[in-house]
Amino acid sequence: MTQTNAAFAPDALVVDGVEFAHGGTAMHFDLTVKAGEWLALIGPSGAGKSTLLDLAAGFLAPERGRILIAGIDVTALSPAERPLSMVFQDNNLFAHLDAFRNVALGITPRLRVSREQRRAVEAALAAVGLEGYAARLPRQMSGGERQRVALARAFLRERPLILLDEPFAALGPALRSDMLDLLAALRQRNGAQPATVVMVTHHPEDATANADRVAYLEAGSIAAIGPTTAMLSGAADPRISHYLGMRTKNV
Amino acid sequence: MTTRTDRRIRIGLGIAAALLALGFLIGGVAALSTVGGAVPDLAALLHDPYIRAILGFTLLQAGLSTALSIILAIPFSLALHRSRISGKRLIMRLFLLPQALPVLVGALAVITIWGQNGLVSRGLAALGLPRLDVYGLTGILIAHVFFNMPLAARLVVAGLDRVPAESWKLAGQLALSPLAVFRLIEWPALRRVLPGAAALIFMLCITSFTIVLVLGGGPAATTLEIAVYQALRYDFDPGRAIGLSVIQIALTTLVLIAALRLGRDPMGGFGFGAKARRFDSPSPTRAALDGLIVVIGTLFVASPFVAILVSGLAADLARLVTEVAVRRAALTSLAVSLAAATLSLVVSILVLMAIEALRPAGRDSAGRRATRIGLETATSLVLVVSPVIIGAGWFLLLRQVTNVLAAAPYVVVAINAVMAMPFIVRIVGPALAEAQTHNGRLAESLGLTGLARLAFVDFPAMRQPLALAFAFAAALSFGDLGAIALFGSNDFSTLPYLLLQRMGSYRTADAAGLALILGAITVALMATVERGFTGSRERTA
Numbered sequence: 022m023t024q025t026n027a028a029f030a031p032d033a034l035v036v037d038g039v040e041f042a043h044g045g046t047a048m049h050f051d052l053t054v055k056a057g058e059w060l061a062l063i064g065p066s067g068a069g070k071s072t073l074l075d076l077a078a079g080f081l082a083p084e085r086g087r088i089l090i091a092g093i094d095v096t097a098l099s100p101a102e103r104p105l106s107m108v109f110q111d112n113n114l115f116a117h118l119d120a121f122r123n124v125a126l127g128i129t130p131r132l133r134v135s136r137e138q139r140r141a142v143e144a145a146l147a148a149v150g151l152e153g154y155a156a157r158l159p160r161q162m163s164g165g166e167r168q169r170v171a172l173a174r175a176f177l178r179e180r181p182l183i184l185l186d187e188p189f190a191a192l193g194p195a196l197r198s199d200m201l202d203l204l205a206a207l208r209q210r211n212g213a214q215p216a217t218v219v220m221v222t223h224h225p226e227d228a229t230a231n232a233d234r235v236a237y238l239e240a241g242s243i244a245a246i247g248p249t250t251a252m253l254s255g256a257a258d259p260r261i262s263h264y265l266g267m268r269t270k271n272v
Numbered sequence: 273m274t275t276r277t278d279r280r281i282r283i284g285l286g287i288a289a290a291l292l293a294l295g296f297l298i299g300g301v302a303a304l305s306t307v308g309g310a311v312p313d314l315a316a317l318l319h320d321p322y323i324r325a326i327l328g329f330t331l332l333q334a335g336l337s338t339a340l341s342i343i344l345a346i347p348f349s350l351a352l353h354r355s356r357i358s359g360k361r362l363i364m365r366l367f368l369l370p371q372a373l374p375v376l377v378g379a380l381a382v383i384t385i386w387g388q389n390g391l392v393s394r395g396l397a398a399l400g401l402p403r404l405d406v407y408g409l410t411g412i413l414i415a416h417v418f419f420n421m422p423l424a425a426r427l428v429v430a431g432l433d434r435v436p437a438e439s440w441k442l443a444g445q446l447a448l449s450p451l452a453v454f455r456l457i458e459w460p461a462l463r464r465v466l467p468g469a470a471a472l473i474f475m476l477c478i479t480s481f482t483i484v485l486v487l488g489g490g491p492a493a494t495t496l497e498i499a500v501y502q503a504l505r506y507d508f509d510p511g512r513a514i515g516l517s518v519i520q521i522a523l524t525t526l527v528l529i530a531a532l533r534l535g536r537d538p539m540g541g542f543g544f545g546a547k548a549r550r551f552d553s554p555s556p557t558r559a560a561l562d563g564l565i566v567v568i569g570t571l572f573v574a575s576p577f578v579a580i581l582v583s584g585l586a587a588d589l590a591r592l593v594t595e596v597a598v599r600r601a602a603l604t605s606l607a608v609s610l611a612a613a614t615l616s617l618v619v620s621i622l623v624l625m626a627i628e629a630l631r632p633a634g635r636d637s638a639g640r641r642a643t644r645i646g647l648e649t650a651t652s653l654v655l656v657v658s659p660v661i662i663g664a665g666w667f668l669l670l671r672q673v674t675n676v677l678a679a680a681p682y683v684v685v686a687i688n689a690v691m692a693m694p695f696i697v698r699i700v701g702p703a704l705a706e707a708q709t710h711n712g713r714l715a716e717s718l719g720l721t722g723l724a725r726l727a728f729v730d731f732p733a734m735r736q737p738l739a740l741a742f743a744f745a746a747a748l749s750f751g752d753l754g755a756i757a758l759f760g761s762n763d764f765s766t767l768p769y770l771l772l773q774r775m776g777s778y779r780t781a782d783a784a785g786l787a788l789i790l791g792a793i794t795v796a797l798m799a800t801v802e803r804g805f806t807g808s809r810e811r812t813a
Contacts, residue, residue, distance in 0.1 A: 079444070080441055080549070099444065099551065099553050100441070100444035100445045100551045101444055101447030101551075101553075102447075103445075105445075107445060109441070111436075112436035112438035112439060113442070115456055116460075117460050118456070126446055126456075127446065130446065130447075130449060130456070131452075132455075
């Protein structure tokens, strides 16, 4: 990564007129995420939140439109060639590999790791609070610990863009808030611009503490986007307050 | 009716049905020992050089068949799963066909392609090379690979499909090399399915009857199963038949125990597969190599079907169809297979519903668990006691009581019915178990019992697998030669039996025509039954 002044950094992610048909729903996305921004995607299931992430990551190919990451058109590139890391809701780890190997895969698929790489992996595990967990298999860890390993790998890869698809949905409220704090700390890269985060969530309160902006998706497109507090206050759009259940609460 | 009474009725009916199946199986084996005299000494038998040679060949051909099927299935399934070609599902459907194809038809097709005058031999002769001799071990191996390589491939692909979608996404994002993908994703998936698949194929090959009967040549290429049949049908030596049966049962029991220990369930995996989306991008050379492997594998499996079609159409089909013997055999086959499939389905479902009724919502008791395991075992016992052995037992028993020829149709239907039970239980069982977990508590809280529960809860869940199971059972019985080989006669003859007779008297053109008719009816049977059931579902939905 070149060290650029934040003001002139190209947008971290641009989804430009992307169209995609999914199970009978025609989806259309336009979205710009600024470098260093934290964007939360909310909306009912089937709205296209995960599809949008899969399009950005290259797991789905758009029928029309372009996708730019850090100013470079990546529409034709394979997932491996895109400068991003993705964390899923589960199955982020290979079940037969221990935590160390699972994290090490972020930098090398080889069996042998160099001393430098070993140190980096150990530091990554320490950064997520898992010192001493290197030899544990996924089945010997709790759901929260497994997601920490996944975060360790995602950040070890040092990609400027992190996509998260409901990564903490299976965790309890207290643990979820811990994980969000961890995520906020991890994305601070000493001196450089913080990593850009795009996160799908079913819990709007996950967005309140950390997200800069919230995008509300409905029926295959972004229905509204704006600053977090304004969006979640329910004043921005009646559809959002309906989704958040505010109407019934306020009556 | 209370839910408790309903539960009791279900359990009672299931136990009765299981006892019926069990009684038939055990009756056959018991008949062998009572009618034929004392059970011979196993140790003495194993010293008999003739029996040792047969046992040795049985193990040799089964071992080689299994190894070849697995070794060929691995690169094929990996290539198919990795490649981006369209028509993957079609290939997986083609790979389901050998299991529905009557074994005798498959054996004939193997001769047509690989035999002395077959396509491959003519190609070799044109190159100045010697022709292939398909009789003996070579032919048995080719035929076993034709039937079992697709089975292994489907199990492997199903195993790869069970890999979580996120793993393939990770492989794509982390830019894993093909070797790393194999090491990290494919091999662990293979390691889970291969032992079970190998054990299943080994077992199928040990008890393989038709292929060895047709392609095995003389004493040098005889298996236990064939030796039992010959001891009764030609030499009429019940003592030897019993001795061979005992060895065979001991052998299959050992293999089944190994199979159950190695794999969760050696008979699982009926999906059409190849669903996973992958993001590793193979290099052009690799993609081309994958394509080549897929094409060769598909050709190997498809060629016998083409051979049946081509040589069958060359026969005088018009005359065959009007022939009285052919018509009667076809009608007999149809009647036997529909009766066997219905019987098998009814018995299996009664047992399955009892198993579900015994599955408690709360704590399990030892008694219930034991009953469940007993019921499950009863449906699978036929895997250990092969149809030819049961047939042999009933043959010897009935000979003393009545005219074997008069009882033959009933025995054949019953044998075919128990043969299909392990398949039906494995096709329908999971759907019923799922219905129980999803709707069981709701049904009980609503007090749904008897026919209402059957109509609203159990039947909708079973309808589709039921159609597949019925079609499979009917096809299995329609093409079966094992039971009819002992009981068949000029008065009671099915299509496979007639086909075997024509092959035996070297009426090759007739045989080819009959094989086509037999194969076509089997495939049509499966297609109609499956469509009929799924179609009616759409109408009511």
